[in-house]
Amino acid sequence: MAKRKRRNIGALIAVKNHWIQKYLPFTLGSLSLVWQALFFYVPLLCVIVLSFTGDTPYAAFQGFFSAVYVRIIVRSLGMAFLTASMCLMIGYPFAYFLVFHTHRLRNLLLFLVMLPFWTNFLLHICAWFFVLDRQGLLSYLLQKLGILSGPLMILNTYWAIIIMMVYFYLPFMILPLYTALDRFDQRLLEASLDLGATWWQTVTRVLLPLTMPGIRVGFLLVCIPAFGEFAIPEFMGGDRTMFVGSVIKHLILGAESEVAGSAFTLISSLVLVIVIGMLYLIIGRLVPSRYEKE
Amino acid sequence: MKSIHIKNVSKSLGGEAVLEKLNLVIPAGKFFVLLGPSGCGKTTLLRLIGGFESVDDGEILLGDQDITTMPINERKIDTVFQNYALFPHLSVFDNVAYSQHLKKIPQDVIAEKVMKILATVGLERHASKGIDQLSGGQQQRVALARAIINEPEVLLLDEPLAALDVKLREKMLIELIELQESLKTTFLYVTHDQFEALTVADQMAIMNYDGQIEQIGTPKEIYEFPKSAFVAQFVGTTNMIKGKLTEREGASVIDVASLGSFFVDVPQDKKYLLAQHADVLLSIRPEKIEISKTPVEGFSNMLQGSVKSIVYYGRSTQYNVVVSSSLTLQVFEQNEEHFPQEVIDYDDIVYLYWQKENVVILER
Numbered sequence: 001m002a003k004r005k006r007r008n009i010g011a012l013i014a015v016k017n018h019w020i021q022k023y024l025p026f027t028l029g030s031l032s033l034v035w036q037a038l039f040f041y042v043p044l045l046c047v048i049v050l051s052f053t054g055d056t057p058y059a060a061f062q063g064f065f066s067a068v069y070v071r072i073i074v075r076s077l078g079m080a081f082l083t084a085s086m087c088l089m090i091g092y093p094f095a096y097f098l099v100f101h102t103h104r105l106r107n108l109l110l111f112l113v114m115l116p117f118w119t120n121f122l123l124h125i126c127a128w129f130f131v132l133d134r135q136g137l138l139s140y141l142l143q144k145l146g147i148l149s150g151p152l153m154i155l156n157t158y159w160a161i162i163i164m165m166v167y168f169y170l171p172f173m174i175l176p177l178y179t180a181l182d183r184f185d186q187r188l189l190e191a192s193l194d195l196g197a198t199w200w201q202t203v204t205r206v207l208l209p210l211t212m213p214g215i216r217v218g219f220l221l222v223c224i225p226a227f228g229e230f231a232i233p234e235f236m237g238g239d240r241t242m243f244v245g246s247v248i249k250h251l252i253l254g255a256e257s258e259v260a261g262s263a264f265t266l267i268s269s270l271v272l273v274i275v276i277g278m279l280y281l282i283i284g285r286l287v288p289s290r291y292e293k294e
Numbered sequence: 295m296k297s298i299h300i301k302n303v304s305k306s307l308g309g310e311a312v313l314e315k316l317n318l319v320i321p322a323g324k325f326f327v328l329l330g331p332s333g334c335g336k337t338t339l340l341r342l343i344g345g346f347e348s349v350d351d352g353e354i355l356l357g358d359q360d361i362t363t364m365p366i367n368e369r370k371i372d373t374v375f376q377n378y379a380l381f382p383h384l385s386v387f388d389n390v391a392y393s394q395h396l397k398k399i400p401q402d403v404i405a406e407k408v409m410k411i412l413a414t415v416g417l418e419r420h421a422s423k424g425i426d427q428l429s430g431g432q433q434q435r436v437a438l439a440r441a442i443i444n445e446p447e448v449l450l451l452d453e454p455l456a457a458l459d460v461k462l463r464e465k466m467l468i469e470l471i472e473l474q475e476s477l478k479t480t481f482l483y484v485t486h487d488q489f490e491a492l493t494v495a496d497q498m499a500i501m502n503y504d505g506q507i508e509q510i511g512t513p514k515e516i517y518e519f520p521k522s523a524f525v526a527q528f529v530g531t532t533n534m535i536k537g538k539l540t541e542r543e544g545a546s547v548i549d550v551a552s553l554g555s556f557f558v559d560v561p562q563d564k565k566y567l568l569a570q571h572a573d574v575l576l577s578i579r580p581e582k583i584e585i586s587k588t589p590v591e592g593f594s595n596m597l598q599g600s601v602k603s604i605v606y607y608g609r610s611t612q613y614n615v616v617v618s619s620s621l622t623l624q625v626f627e628q629n630e631e632h633f634p635q636e637v638i639d640y641d642d643i644v645y646l647y648w649q650k651e652n653v654v655i656l657e658r
Contacts, residue, residue: 190346191379193366195393195444205392209383 050262060263069247069264073271076244079158079233080226083165084219087173090166091218095177100186110178113171125235128164129155132236156238164236169226173218180214209286216283220276227272244268295478296357296370296447297322298343303352305338312338313505315352320448321497322357325474325481329491330501331528336484337376338505340450343482345369356447372441373450377457378433380425386412386436387421393444411439414473431462438473448480455490467493488529492517500525523656526577533583533623535576539567539655548576548655552618557594557650564655575656580624582652585613586645587636593647599623601642615644 054060063069098109116124131137132155139152154160184207192202208215230245237243242250248268252261298320305313312335320326330336341347343354345366354362361369381389387408388395394404412418415435425433434454441449451470455463471494474481485491491498492513499510502524509521520526523534537548539560546568547555558576560568567574584590599617613625623646638644 185379187375187377187379188381190366191373191375191381192392194344194346194371194373195396195440196367197393197396198367201396205395206381206383210381 047262047265050259051266054259054263060259061267063260064264064267069267072242072247073244073268075241076227076268077271077275079161079165079229079243080223082162083169083226084173084222086162086166087170087222088177088215088219091170091173091177092215095174095181098174098178099181099184113174116168116171121231124168125164125231128160128167128236132160132163155236156240158237158241160236161233161241164232165226165229168232169222172221172225176214176217176221177211178214180211180217184210212283212286216280219283220280223279224272224276228268295323295480297355297480298448298482299353299355300339300343301353301355303339303342303354304350305335305342305347306350307338307347311505313342316505316507318499318507318510320480320482322480323478324496325471325483325494327483327485327491327495327498328501329485329488329498329529331503332486334501334503335505336486336501337452339501340373340452340482340484343448344371344373344450370444370447371450372444372446372448373452374434374437374441374454376452376454378437380433380436380440382425384425385421386417386423386425386428389425389436390439390443392440407443411443415439415469430458431466434458434466438470442473442477442479446479448482451481451483453485453487454483455485456487463490464493470494492529500528502528518654520577520654520656523575523577523658526654526656531580531624533578533580535578535621536658537574537576538571539574540571541568548574550576553597553621558653558655559651560655567655567657573658575658577654577656578623578648578652580612581610581626582648583623583625584647585615585625585627585638586647587638587642589645590647594650595648597623597646599644599646601638601640601644604638604640613638613644615646617646 051060052058098106102109129136132152133139134151134153134155136152136155138154139148142148142152143150154163188206188210189202192206193199197205228245228248229243230249233241233243234246234249244264248261248265251257251264255261298318300316300318300320303313303316304311316339318339328336328339338347342349345361345364349362352362353360356369356371361371381392384392390411391404391408394407409418409421412421415438417432417435417439420428420432425436428436434457437454455466458466467490470481470483474494483491483494495513497510498513498516500508500516502508509516509525511519516525516529520529520532526532527534535548535550535553537550537556539546539548539558541547542555546558546560548558549555556576584593589596597617599615601613602616602622603614605612605614608629610626610628613627615623615625617623625646
């Protein structure tokens with residue numbers, strides 16, 4: 001009796017499985033596809049179409065092949081790279097410490113890394129104003145310690161932007177590095193040292209190659225949004241330095257020229273795609289591809 | 295090929311003393327096995343010698359050189375790790391060549407050397423494969439090749455065969471012995487498996503749960519003449535009988551409560567126990583006992599009992615024989631014939647015999 005019952009249930013599951021397997025992934029998947037289409041592909045298409053609706057099809061683009069705009073794009077790229085590089089330099093040792101030298105504290109520290117996401121972005125900006133202002137905390141401390149003779153004049157400069165950028169994007173770097181290092185077998189470091197490698201040789205020949213996938217993800221996660229970042233340069237940099245984000249905002253909202261704005265967005269996006277694509281390939285060459293285990 | 299001297303080494307981990315004032319000499323050019331139960335501190339000792347951990351107190355000498363504080367990468371000691379710790383991003387060739395690439399050696403010299411070592415361990419055809427394409431035994435060989443290419447003075451092996459199946463393990467043990475004989479490097483092999491230890495060791499040391507060395511000797515000395523109850527029980531199987539050592543009518547005997555007296559041979563170094571009429575333990579290996587359903591002449595000692603259980607192992611059979619309400623003896627019998635004359639079955643009354651020189655008297 002019991003046997004027959006079990007068989008019936010089995011058959012039921014088989015039928016259900018059949019039905020679920022066939023339609024559920026499609027149903028769930030199509031929802032996100034619709035979402036992405038509505039709010040990403042359609043707007044993207046609009047931007048592309050809009051770009052070519054000037055007096056002549058290419059009229060909107062012509063103005064942007066001038067030194068001013070090229071410089072803005074290059075400057076934005078530079079800022080993105082600098083931010084990502086600094087995040088990497090700060091984030092890697094931190095993630096390493098987190099994975100290999102903390103035990104009970106690890107979850108708390110990870111939580112602290114994530115904590116800034118829980119508070120409003122504008123609050124962060126305000127807080128940094130207090131820190132970086134010429135009468136602010138940092139200025140006061142540096143003067144007290146005798147490192148600076150006058151007040152710190154960093155607010156509204158390029159470096160204020162970089163500081164805030166690094167601060168804001170650091171978690172995006174730390175988390176993928178944490179994952180990569182967590183999967184890294186620490187005994188490999190011992191094996192390398194045992195075979196006579198110096199600490200530096202061990203880092204460059206074992207640690208970095210094996211955590212390169214994490215470095216790549218972190219770098220791109222920071223680089224891509226940092227390139228188009230608009231709020232941080234706007235608040236921290238005053239109006240002295242223009243970046244891609246501020247130009248787009250200025251063109252579309254300020255000058256109310258959607259066509260020019262769209263064209264510039266398209267150009268900068270293309271530049272970003274090309275540069276990031278190249279970067280991906282370059283870092284990819286550093287990843288030990290043949291024996292890569294994902 | 296150098297010796298290692300451990301002098302008064304102490305080490306605590308997480309506030310708990312693992313090794314205390316440990317002294318041990320690992321002779322040069324020997325296959326030395328450190329055998330002990332899991333968690334006894336043998337791996338800690340290995341890590342101290344390798345330089346992965348630093349000693350709290352004491353000295354470690356390699357030959358006559360003090361290496362107590364020498365950094366790990368300067369020690370001429372290489373390790374075969376328990377889980378191999380092979381570099382997953384490098385090929386078999388590059389794993390083995392790793393230590394050579396660190397030095398300024400021309401590529402073709404490296405290639406020649408690596409291929410020679412790979413040939414020694416029988417992996418020359420797999421040189422360009424990735425680590426994850428190899429079987430466990432092959433990975434084990436890569437780990438071995440990677441360690442010996444550096445020509446270390448001492449090779450440390452940390453339970454290297456633990457992950458392999460029995461057949462492969464037996465094969466690797468023989469290969470390790472042959473490798474050690476051809477290299478003449480000092481091998482320090484750490485294991486909790488007494489079978490592995492007895493098979494490969496020139497010399498072995500037995501470590502107890504407290505991280506102390508109980509006995510050092512050749513496998514035969516350790517197995518046949520254990521110096522303590524711990525060694526007798528940890529290495530191989532044995533029957534332990536409690537008794538009182540005494541002399542009667544010019545012969546040494548042991549009185550065992552409710553079983554009677556048994557003749558024993560008291561070696562020179564145990565004579566003092568005889569003088570004290572001390573309480574002792576009698577250790578009899580199961581294979582030293584003969585079993586029969588009919589009385590047999592020519593043995594110094596005899597016991598009667600009934601068969602409680604029989605375990606058939608193929609080449610031998612184990613009989614568990616109840617000889618008194620508190621004592622059951624294990625007996626091993628070789629299965630020499632397809633059709634033995636005498637078949638022993640459950641609940642049979644049997645006679646157990648042993649020669650007095652085949653037992654060991656241990657202090658209690």
